[in-house]
Amino acid sequence: MEIQQNKSTLEVQPRNDEKIKKIWKTAAILLAITVAEFIMAFTMPRGLLLYFLFIVLTIWKARYIMLEFMHLGDEVKPLFYSIMVPLVFLIWLLIALAKEGSEIFMMRW
Amino acid sequence: MSAHSTAIGVSSKRGVWGGGNEPLKASYGKLMMWFFLLSDIFTFAAFLITYLSIRVSYPAYAGPAGEFVGSNEYWPVPELVFDAIPFVHGVHAPLVFVGIMTFILISSSVTMVLAVEAGHRNDRNDVVKWLLWTILGGATFLGCQAWEWNHFIHGTEAGSTMTFINSMNQLVTEVVHGANLSVNEYGPGSFAQLFFFITGFHGFHVTIGVFLLFLCFYQAAVGIYDQRGHYEMVEKIGLYWHFVDLVWVFVFTLFYLI
Numbered sequence: 001m002e003i004q005q006n007k008s009t010l011e012v013q014p015r016n017d018e019k020i021k022k023i024w025k026t027a028a029i030l031l032a033i034t035v036a037e038f039i040m041a042f043t044m045p046r047g048l049l050l051y052f053l054f055i056v057l058t059i060w061k062a063r064y065i066m067l068e069f070m071h072l073g074d075e076v077k078p079l080f081y082s083i084m085v086p087l088v089f090l091i092w093l094l095i096a097l098a099k100e101g102s103e104i105f106m107m108r109w
Numbered sequence: 110m111s112a113h114s115t116a117i118g119v120s121s122k123r124g125v126w127g128g129g130n131e132p133l134k135a136s137y138g139k140l141m142m143w144f145f146l147l148s149d150i151f152t153f154a155a156f157l158i159t160y161l162s163i164r165v166s167y168p169a170y171a172g173p174a175g176e177f178v179g180s181n182e183y184w185p186v187p188e189l190v191f192d193a194i195p196f197v198h199g200v201h202a203p204l205v206f207v208g209i210m211t212f213i214l215i216s217s218s219v220t221m222v223l224a225v226e227a228g229h230r231n232d233r234n235d236v237v238k239w240l241l242w243t244i245l246g247g248a249t250f251l252g253c254q255a256w257e258w259n260h261f262i263h264g265t266e267a268g269s270t271m272t273f274i275n276s277m278n279q280l281v282t283e284v285v286h287g288a289n290l291s292v293n294e295y296g297p298g299s300f301a302q303l304f305f306f307i308t309g310f311h312g313f314h315v316t317i318g319v320f321l322l323f324l325c326f327y328q329a330a331v332g333i334y335d336q337r338g339h340y341e342m343v344e345k346i347g348l349y350w351h352f353v354d355l356v357w358v359f360v361f362t363l364f365y366l367i
Contacts, residue, residue, distance in 0.1 A: 016226075058358055065355045
């Protein structure tokens with residue numbers, strides 16, 4: 001009985017090739033950005049410009065993961081903003097602690 | 110039965126937030142997963158920003174790369190610390206291994222999103238297949254991280270000379286090999302502490318993720334989701350798994366690139 005009940009009553013829908021193609025395209029973009037970061041790590045001189053580019057590229061990757069893989073872009077606007085707006089506070093935390101860190105640097109050296 | 114039949118007296122004037130409908134158009138479970146992930150984003154962000162803050166409070170190593178020696182006077186160059194690969198001893202291969210780890214985790218995120226897509230189509234065979242690939246990717250990543258930690262803890266043969274306060278509370282200058290929570294051969298003590306703490310916390314999340322994925326794989330394979338009538342659990346665990354990947358993207362940048 002149990003096993004018979006397990007037989008699917010759900011209708012399997014055919015693959016949507018366009019959707020699957022989009023997933024692979026996003027994956028290719030993520031990979032390309034990572035490879036670019038890798039090349040930059042070895043060819044560019046270390047400094048603020050490089051770090052800035054790294055952080056921009058990382059946030060760009062995060063955007064793809066959240067919007068495409070986690071489908072946050074497909075959710076309704078109130079849900080989208082209730083996740084994204086609180087993250088604004090992190091910008092302040094970043095500024096405050098980066099400043100704090102550089103002040104400690106000045107004190108020590 | 111449904112929300113529609115209870116909507117007596119709900120006029121269009123009441124708007125989206127007037128009740129009698131689902132303003133966020135997402136199930137309870139999915140919403141709670143999102144809000145949990147939001148809180149976890151804050152936790153990881155606090156750790157990573159702390160890393161950045163402590164890192165900028167030390168001078169960076171400025172000399173030529175070939176002559177780099179570890180010292181707790183300055184922050185080490187990541188590509189000179191993480192330059193080993195398994196099975197090949199003594200070869201300088203900067204960031205190659207961690208690059209492979211990143212590739213594995215991103216790939217497992219792709220197979221996860223394919224499993225979620227298959228779940229939308231109620232395609233049990235595809236869900237099971239892609240979940241299995243995702244589990245494989247997650248487990249491989251964990252194995253790689255175990256090797257990475259092992260290498261980090263044991264360190265290089267040469268080691269480096271450090272002046273530090275030892276466990277007996279004495280100021281000593283001696284050759285240090287590898288890393289522990291009080292001293293390490295690569296840089297200031299907080300370098301290894303933050304490395305252990307942050308990659309460890311991330312690895313802990315991956316471990317839980319693999320466990321959840323296995324649970325999901327089992328339930329899908331025996332047909333529980335077919336009985337339930339939907340594959341939403343795949344979607345919820347998928348959200349968690351993508352989050353783990355998301356965090357790794359930031360860990361990778363902060364620890365290994367900057």
